[in-house]
Amino acid sequence: MADYEYRTAVKRLRASEEARALLERTLSDWHEACRLATECAWPHTTDARTIQSMAYDAIREQTDLGSQHAILVTKQVASALKTCADRREKGLPTSKPRFRAPTLTYDARCLSLFDDGTVSLATVEGRVRCDLCLPSDGEGYQHQFLEDEAWSLTESTLSLRDEELRLHLGFRRPLSTVETAGNGAVLGVDLGVENIAVTSTARFFSGRELAHVCREHAKRRRSLERVGSRAAHLIVERLGSRERRYIRNRLHEVSRAIVDEASRYDCSIIALENLSSIQCLVSRAEFSHYWAYAALARFVEYKAESEGIEVVFVAPRGTSRTCAECGYCDQSNRRDRATFRCLECGASANADYNAAKNVAMRAVRGGQQSSSRTGTRRCALKSGTVNPNGAFHPYPVGSEEESADESAA
Ligand SMILES: [Zn+2]
Structure with a gap:
């Protein structure tokens, strides 16, 4: 079987009231079908095919789900039962799984995407058509999975939580052999607090707002913790998840922009500092920033990968x-x-920008020593590239563009 890589694109849906009502009825039947399939299978089997043969008819008779949804139910139940079986094997307590999450599973047989930005979804009464909300800037990268033919739709989830309908579209494509040929230009990125990230091409991403949110949150948390009541504890937890969501969104934006910057300057490599040793971080930032750096590096890595850009880590x-x-x-x-x-030598510069150039040069020299498939590496600056010997080559005239988001720290 071919290996695939998988990606998810999250889209909000706009649905009419009738469509929403039909989807809610479908969800309620989905829960009922999961219960039926669990009754048939528990605790005898965790095999999806077996569960399908045991429960399919009952699901079709006792609910209004279509055939594909009935099959998807048995798959989901099988996977839940498998999790239970694994826990039991480890001696952990288990109980019969219940299905109450407000999510419905779809795949290409019961969901279709259309070029006009709409999606059709199977329900208990035929299909409904909904609008996919256009991507905001931060998630524009997800659009490539919709537009690129190499990616095909696979299992997806519709979430009916709260007021909003959200579609987590699953995509996959066959894993290709190494896609990076590359010209060896390296974009260096320095990560920090004042600036979340600064590139060797002089693009600055301010960290002020992020730091402000973290500080305010820490302040509120401390005062709530002094209260110490259960209600206060719940507020702390809710604030925490809101804060994490905010940070994640910002990190997605920044990582997307870093990868775009690399593409714009035709870089085949992005160099980041290796942050696996926590010690080097404590001096640079508060300890709590560690996970944010790690997440940002991960986001950059997977977004870069899908564009054939290699990410290397250098000693900080x-x-x-x-x-x-x-x-x-x-x-x-x-x-x-x-x-x-x-x-x-008297040279002066913004400290983070200077560091970003060093990060790039480290990757350039590192590539010189190892027999890298990307050949001779060069450091990408705003106005040209620098080779391992320090020789500067300006970009061809006319290729230089104004950097949109540039601001001095
Ligand atoms: Zn100097």
Whole structure:
């Protein structure tokens, strides 16, 4: 069987009241069907085909679900029962699974996407047509899965939580052999607090708002924890999940923009600092930032991968103290948090931008030593590239574009 890679695109749906009502009835029948299939199978089997043969007729007779949904129910029940069986094997307590989540499963047989941005979904009474909401900037990258023929629709989930309808569209494509041929241009990225990220092409992503949200949240959490009641505890948890959602969205935006920046400058490699050693972080940021860096690196990695851009990690040591122009390394090069001035050659720059160039150069030199398939690497700057020997080559005239989101830190 071929190997596939999988991606999910999350879209909001606009549905008429009738459509919404039909989807809710479908969900209620879905729950009933899951209960029926569980009654048939528990605790005898966890095999999807067996469960299908035991429960299919009952589902079709006692609910209004269509044939494909009946099959998807038996698959979902099989997977839930398998989880139970695994727990039992480990000696963990198990009970008969119940299905109450407000989510319905779809696949290409009961869901169709159309070019006009609509989707048709099977319900207990034929199909309903809904509008897919257009992507906001942050999730524009997900659109490629809808438009690119290499990706095909696979199992997807419709969530009817709260007021909103959300469709988690699953896509897959066959894993190809190495897609990166690459020209060896490296985009260096420095991660930090004041700026979440700065690229070697001088693109800055401010971290001020993010830091503000984290600080405010920490303040409220501390005061609620002093209250100590159960209600206060619940508020802390709710705030926590809201904060995480906000941070995730911001990190998605930034990671998308970093990958776009790499494409724009025709880079085949993105270099990030290796943050696996937590020690190097504590000096740079609060400990709580660790997961945000890790998440950002992961987002960059998978978004880059789908565009054939390789992500490499370099040792972070000294990137903020070293001069990107002459290589002189001294703590005193850092005049303050934001400014870098080299005591040796006098070069001065924004400190995070200087660090981003160092990150890129480290990957450039690293690529020179190993027999990289990307050949000779070059560091991508705003106005040209630098080769491992430090020689600068300007971009051809006319290829330079204005950076949209540039601002001094
Ligand atoms: Zn210098």
